[in-house]
Amino acid sequence: MLWLAQAFLAISLPLAGAQSYPNTSIPTNNTTNPAELSNATSPPFYPSPWMDGSGGWADAYAKAQSFVRQLTLLEKVNLTTGVGWEGEACVGNVGAIPRLGFQALCMQDSPLGVRFGDYVSAFPAGGTVAASWDRGVFYQRGYQMGMEHRGKGVDVQLGPVVGPLGRNPKGGRNWEGFSPDPVLSGIAVAETVRGIQDAGVIACTKHYINNEQEHFRSPGSFGDFGFVDAISSNLDDKTLHELYLWPFADAVRAGTGSIMCSYNKNNNSQACQNSYLNNYILKGELGFQGFIMSDWSAQHSGVSSTAAGLDMTMPGDTGFDTGLSFWGPNLTISILNGSVPEWRIDDMATRIMAAYYLVGRDRTQVPVNFNSWSLDTFGYEHAYAMTGYGQINQHVDVRDEHYLAIRSAAARSTVLLKNTNGSLPLKGREKFTAVFGDDAGDNDLGPNGCPDHGCDNGTLAQGWGSGTAYFPYLVTPLDAIKNEVIGHGGVVQSVTANWAYDSIVALAKQATISIVFVNADSGEGYITVDGNAGDRNNLTLWKDGDKLIQNVTAHCNNTIVVIHSVGPVLVDSWYNNPNVTGILWAGLPGEQSGNAIADVLYGRVNPGGKLPFTMGRQASDYGADLFYEPSAGHASIQDNFVEGVFIDYRYFDKNNISPIYEFGFGLSYTTFSYSDIKVVKIPAGTYAPTTGTTKAAPVLGNFSTDPADYQWPANLTYVKAYIYPYLNSTNLQEASMDPEYGLENSAYLPEGVSDGSPQPKIAAGGAPGGNPALYDVLFKVTATVTNNGTVPGEEVTQLYVSLGGPDDPKVVLRNFERLSIQPGQSATFSADVTRRDISNWDTVTQNWVISNYSKTAYVGSSSRKLVLSAQLSL
Ligand SMILES: *[C@@H]1O[C@H](CO)[C@@H](O)[C@H](O)[C@H]1NC(C)=O
Ligand SMILES: *[C@@H]1O[C@H](CO)[C@@H](O)[C@H](O)[C@H]1NC(C)=O
Ligand SMILES: *[C@@H]1O[C@H](CO)[C@@H](O)[C@H](O)[C@H]1NC(C)=O
Ligand SMILES: *[C@@H]1O[C@H](CO)[C@@H](O)[C@H](O)[C@H]1NC(C)=O
Ligand SMILES: *[C@@H]1O[C@H](CO)[C@@H](O)[C@H](O)[C@H]1NC(C)=O
Ligand SMILES: *[C@@H]1O[C@H](CO)[C@@H](O)[C@H](O)[C@H]1NC(C)=O
Ligand SMILES: *[C@@H]1O[C@H](CO)[C@@H](O)[C@H](O)[C@H]1NC(C)=O
Ligand SMILES: *[C@@H]1O[C@H](CO)[C@@H](O)[C@H](O)[C@H]1NC(C)=O
Ligand SMILES: *[C@@H]1O[C@H](CO)[C@@H](O)[C@H](O)[C@H]1NC(C)=O
Ligand SMILES: *[C@@H]1O[C@H](CO)[C@@H](O)[C@H](O)[C@H]1NC(C)=O
Secondary structure (H helix, E strand, C coil): CHHHHHHCCCCCCCCHHHHHCCCCCCCCCCCCCHHHHCCCCCCCCCCCCCCCCCCCCHHHHHHHHHHHHCCCHHHHHHHHEECCCCCCCCCEEECCEHHHCECCCEEECCCCCCCCCCCCCCCCCHHHHHHHCCHHHHHHHHHHHHHHHHHHCCCEECCCECCCCCCCCCCCCHHHCCCCCHHHHHHHHHHHHHHHHHCCCEEEEEEECCCCCCCCCCCEECHHHCEECCCEEECCHHHHHHHHCHHHHHHHHCCCCEEEECCCEECCEEHHHCHHHHHHHHHHHCCCCCEEEECCCCCCCCHHHHHCCCCEECCCCCCCCCCCCCCCHHHHHHHHCCCCCHHHHHHHHHHHHHHHHHCCHHHHCCCCCCCCCCCCCEEEEECCCCEEEEECCCCCCCCCCHHHHHHHHHHHCCEEEEEHHHCCCCCCCCCEEEEECHHHCCCCCCCCCCHHHCCCCCCCCCCECCCCCCCCCCCCHHHHHHHHHHHCCCEEEEECCCCCHHHHHHHHHHCCEEEEEEEECCECCCCCECCECCCCCCCCCCCCHHHHHHHHHCCCCCEEEEEEECCCCCCCCCCCCCCEEEEEECCCCCCCHHHHHHHHHCCCCCCCCCCCCCECCCHHHHCCCCCCCCCHHHCCCEEECCCCCCCCHHHHHHCCCCCCECCCCCECCCCEEEEEEEEEECCCCCCCCCCCECCCCCCCCCCCCCHHHHECCCCCCCCCCCCCCCECCCCHHHHHCCCCCCCCCHHHCCCCCCCCCCCECCCCCCCCCCCHHHHCEEEEEEEEEEECCCCCEEEEEEEEEECCCCCCCCCEEEEEEEEEECCCCEEEEEEEEECHHHCEEECCCCEEECCCCCEEEEEECECCECCEEEEECC
């Protein structure tokens, strides 16, 4: 049990990785050399920055400080520490402050709705709405999800997701996030955060960072492999800034109240105790004002994680229901014995409360009225302890009229990939409509029949894992198509058994139109479906989808294929078949799946979605693969991100690989043309590095250092396995129950941990999101887009930039706008280009610089159809 000794020390060890990988240089090179990345280290950075109220947080900061000033040490500890798994109604709950009538905060999954809630909506997944490329859709979905969480009593919605970003399309949780492109993800996450928080709920942007695969994501047992240490994502500073960190910067700038640190290691240091990434990058350079929350059981140390910037531990126990915690009593002790300075816990509590006030929780909070562990009306308040029997569910319907926007978002996110001779939209006069595929119909076990949707039965409308919500109903494609055809007086029949080839062929022969539904699923690693332990094993269709399509196309010359999938799938064996007259990618559309696809099939909605990823010919076209086997000795896999910033279309472009459908591609029932690109230079100041020093760390209130004041209250009714802040002995070592206690003398604490004096500001920092001048608009690019067809349509017009250097991608997406244009009319596309958009990260100066290479702006309809271009001259 080497990792126990190495990583699980509450009081003593500064940084799990630090002892095995002492004090080496920051991996600041742009290296893509595996020999340099392997065994990379993450340098220490202390002290943990304290918030300063900048960037719109001033008011919330002031309120938080005056609240925290009133708190005792035990109450502060309560705010930071979860009560343990299944200790209260939500998936995560911290302690309350009864003395002030302060309700315990409730943290609830998921990024697409209220997990475990009844009478909630099941929204389309992040990776699906990304295909809408529509800021309004992103915002509205965020707002409505926020309203539903608010109505259930949730304080923190555990979403949105921009990590995984989607380094490899097989990554099991990619669909919870938006897109492997950092700009599309960045715009989507910012709008989602604004939406959730405008609804009065704190957003938790996750998982920070580089949690790009499910296999071996945390130290512990994975499948049948036994104990395997957590994978280490090893990457250089340039790749971090230009790719994986980019959307987190947008989330921070949008004011995300919370960020969740991830399960994996980064450069061999566990994410939740990685002082470089949490202190220097997130709270330092990005000026993050909110609180860092651990993923569930991603905290592996006490003082180390406190010093490295963690502010809240979830679900609070060392492992589910151990009744022990790295914090709770251990956090109280670490303050009393001086391992952690008082200003640090004050900052933790202030950050949590500032997020609370920022979104107006003081005005919007209602008592939690649902229960994650049971849908019954009556049950246990403390599910694990099985105590506190009473009413646990009030069955509050929080759905409002969100189904309208859900249906519209799903339809607007549907991507038309092929449409031979205007086969689509269907006219509604088809004589004989045949529908094929298990993916068209119901799950025999019910829409919520598989725990956390951990199966691929019936139509696929969400992936599996914690990033899910119960369906209030699931409108299947078959239901919707039947309604449609019956309404038009046609004939409609279906075969939903994928392997019933005789029946499939017999029906295909009769059909005037066949619609085949196929899918590919993935999810979180704690559930294995059809041998896929979270991550997909391959990119092919599930349930022999290719054979199903082939059976139909062999006998029907008008076959439409609809794909429900978590990401790219391989379509090479059939997409070119002339009998395949239409292909639609519908992603994971949520509860209104059938209605949304019928809206597109029958032309009520003209498709305008564009692929938020590349559809390649084969899995190997995507470059870096996932790791499916442990390393020798089950030590941390060294997952070297040697491809640097070249993922998805950037990788295809660099290596001259032809995709089948490129990033940004999507057709419409009309056609558009592009003309008249213009670039206007906007006056902006010069870029000045941020200088000066911060204020000293504020200390909010006094506390007694007498252990006697922190003992268990005599009248407290102990809830089994529950985490409290109290001590069970006046001897701190005894109270800690830490076998390693005593190592906390200063020799073991990294330099600077306790230093609350003013600290130098970071050149690339200065405000939430980084140096504010990064967001100065330097150019405005406009172009004319004309609808040349006979029906109204929407065109996602895309702006790419070539940064011009030999190490730069051919083009990178920098902006987009979804334009609605009447037939024969034109619209003006207009997009800003900021300083950040044309900068590279310079590892030497540790700042963004505009290189001397000439920069070009491109405007077009996809990453490979860039019909207009113009120089960006400074
Ligand atoms: C304090 O943390 C250590 C691990 O570092 C753990 O062994 C111990 O049980 C914890 N103590 C309490 C009271 O939870
Ligand atoms: C970075 O590059 C410098 C100079 O090329 C080299 O000396 C140093 O070892 C490199 N650092 C790492 C972490 O590879
Ligand atoms: C990246 O490193 C290579 C090799 O050291 C160097 O030639 C190249 O100029 C560097 N690129 C940037 C953008 O710093
Ligand atoms: C990384 O460390 C391991 C264990 O010490 C060692 O076996 C391996 O050779 C190292 N890899 C590189 C590329 O240095
Ligand atoms: C800490 O939270 C628990 C659970 O909500 C509560 O029972 C206890 O009274 C709180 N302690 C303090 C000191 O507020
Ligand atoms: C439903 O899902 C379960 C679990 O994945 C699987 O074993 C079963 O075969 C599926 N049923 C159908 C009808 O596909
Ligand atoms: C890919 O995985 C799916 C789902 O497990 C499976 O149905 C399919 O047979 C696999 N494809 C190949 C080529 O192995
Ligand atoms: C249907 O698919 C099965 C399995 O691939 C194959 O054996 C059969 O020949 C196909 N039938 C037709 C008519 O294509
Ligand atoms: C399909 O075949 C039928 C009958 O041969 C023919 O009338 C029709 O035009 C064909 N449709 C397409 C889309 O090729
Ligand atoms: C297309 O469908 C027709 C039946 O309409 C069939 O005769 C023909 O073989 C099919 N072509 C292909 C390439 O499957």
